[in-house]
Amino acid sequence: MALDDRKLDVLRAIVEDYVATQEPVGSKSLVERHQLGVSPATVRNDMSVLEEEGYIRQPHTSAGRVPTDRGYRLFVDRLSTVKPLSPAERRAIERFLVGAVDLDDVVHRTVRLLAQITRQVAVVQYPSLARSTVRHLELVPISTTRLMVVMIANTGRVEQRQVELPAPLDETQVTTLRRLSNEKLCGSKLSDTPPLVQALIDEAPVELRAATVALSSVLLETLVERHEERVALAGTANLTRGGLLDFQGSLRPILEALEEEVILLKLIGEVEPITRVRIGDENEIDNLRATSIVSAGYGPGVTIVGGLGVLGPTRMDYPGTIATVRAVARYVGEMLAQN
Amino acid sequence: MALDDRKLDVLRAIVEDYVATQEPVGSKSLVERHQLGVSPATVRNDMSVLEEEGYIRQPHTSAGRVPTDRGYRLFVDRLSTVKPLSPAERRAIERFLVGAVDLDDVVHRTVRLLAQITRQVAVVQYPSLARSTVRHLELVPISTTRLMVVMIANTGRVEQRQVELPAPLDETQVTTLRRLSNEKLCGSKLSDTPPLVQALIDEAPVELRAATVALSSVLLETLVERHEERVALAGTANLTRGGLLDFQGSLRPILEALEEEVILLKLIGEVEPITRVRIGDENEIDNLRATSIVSAGYGPGVTIVGGLGVLGPTRMDYPGTIATVRAVARYVGEMLAQN
DNA sequence: CTTTGGCACTCGACTGTAGCGAGTGCCAGT
């Protein structure tokens, strides 16, 4: 059955009121707070239909209605208009991010900013190495048989690893190795490196062969295979807002999930620039069935190099949160582009 | 008034029972569970004295007794013997830490291990830069007017910063600058660098003077002045054990405190190798008045380069926690010494 | 066919009362 416009209005009103008050909303208070132009009885009939269709439900008989995950989904998809940020908010974002000196700094500031504005848990992924290109490889001799390899990516990420050499190398050999690897790998995407690394090994002069193999294996192992993703987290204290009413009193599973980097990456590791909303049940992780996640990809220009997002109760201010996440993602992208 | 031995026994029994059961303990159950060799009435008299002295208190009249912070303090100082770890635990620690490949890896493994064994919140400070010495400085040209400076410390920490040069430098100039700064700074403690940096500037050839100043200011600013301390955190989910009985139902202030790096550093930034216990009130941070912190310094050999610790309810298993923290600190020190 | 007012009903939240029992403090006796 198709829902007519008024029923949709009723649903929207229910969502808005419930988000605002955190209490089941009844027919009478609904008509009082919104100009629906009909009587409570009519609203009751509409509510009955909405309940049959699974958009709202009653916590108990003789209580008001509460939106279901499906109801929120409809609300987000068709009923809400993204509310533009206030100029003050825009300025706050800019001011907060503009002083960043470092990639680490950018990420930390961003995650705190997101948590603060949305008053929820914020997660920011560092630019993914898999989607970065190599800007420079530096080899630093630590001892004659030990090398530190520093990889600088175009996204600002810098990773370093130590390599144990099979045989000592002297200064000029290190220089040669540095030149060779930079020639081969600079400018290429990290996910494309395996064949290039093979070529590097093949072309290396025979006396550097062993060292090249050691170097390559470290590069492949730590940077490509188990692709080193990193995330930053902030605002967990916000989970306690709403005094245990959300999350039926147990933060446990949520805090547990937030400790797993793998899970966080699954949540916000976006590939598309689109803002994405996962509501309650739609979430794949069982521990987070009581939460919603709003995430977006970010990157300099149109390419996406990482994701960010916030996590909160399903009962959240979707329009506001979506607007904030989207805006922050765009600003972060701009920050990165400037480097 | 001096407490005789039996009264101390009673206090110990109360602490042990309360930690185990989480319920106020009464005179009758106390004599049942411990071989005190006296009757409940006697115990009651002793309890009465202990209460007068402020070591225990009653949540309400007609309830059992609960240790006060002062009671825990006495327990920790005089009544408990550190229980040695089981061989299984020792092996677990070793196995967990031995695969670490990286400083980051060591720290992450350590913090998760601590959280897991103690079932509490664990905090590990990265080796402090202020207590590290410079092992190597590497200058990597990003462009002709931009340099990336990578500092490798003896503790395994690697920090990088970008430096905007006032004028372009060519390859050989960079090499000279690299050589000069390494000659000056290698082997010195970071906290001692300011005068050395000044000397570096003074001795630099005139055409490198400007670049040296730029480099120095970045070094001083980011590495020395606001000394870049880092910490890792794990096990926040453990705060929810004991179902809101600890922390009188509000995790809020604790989670908030844990988000502040400055606070974490204050808690576990140890200078001495000694295991330190802060109980409830003794804590300087108001938000953490309901928690206890057990911390220890770690480092290769006898010098301390950082701290680690755990945080939990005042009602915690002090002997076990102290033993674990101490053991983990020692193992981490050994790991670092091997590098 | 939709909307509306009316009405009986449900059920959670709150209040007050009563009984239970763990635990205490005190005291007299050993």
Place this chain on the structure above:
DNA sequence: ACTGGCACTCGCTACAGTCGAGTGCCAAAG
């Protein structure tokens, strides 16, 4: 100094009663 006995306190639980927001249904009006 220790112990057994005893009266007392008070939080906890169960139960009954009331209140009220909210519902579903129905018949009448638009």
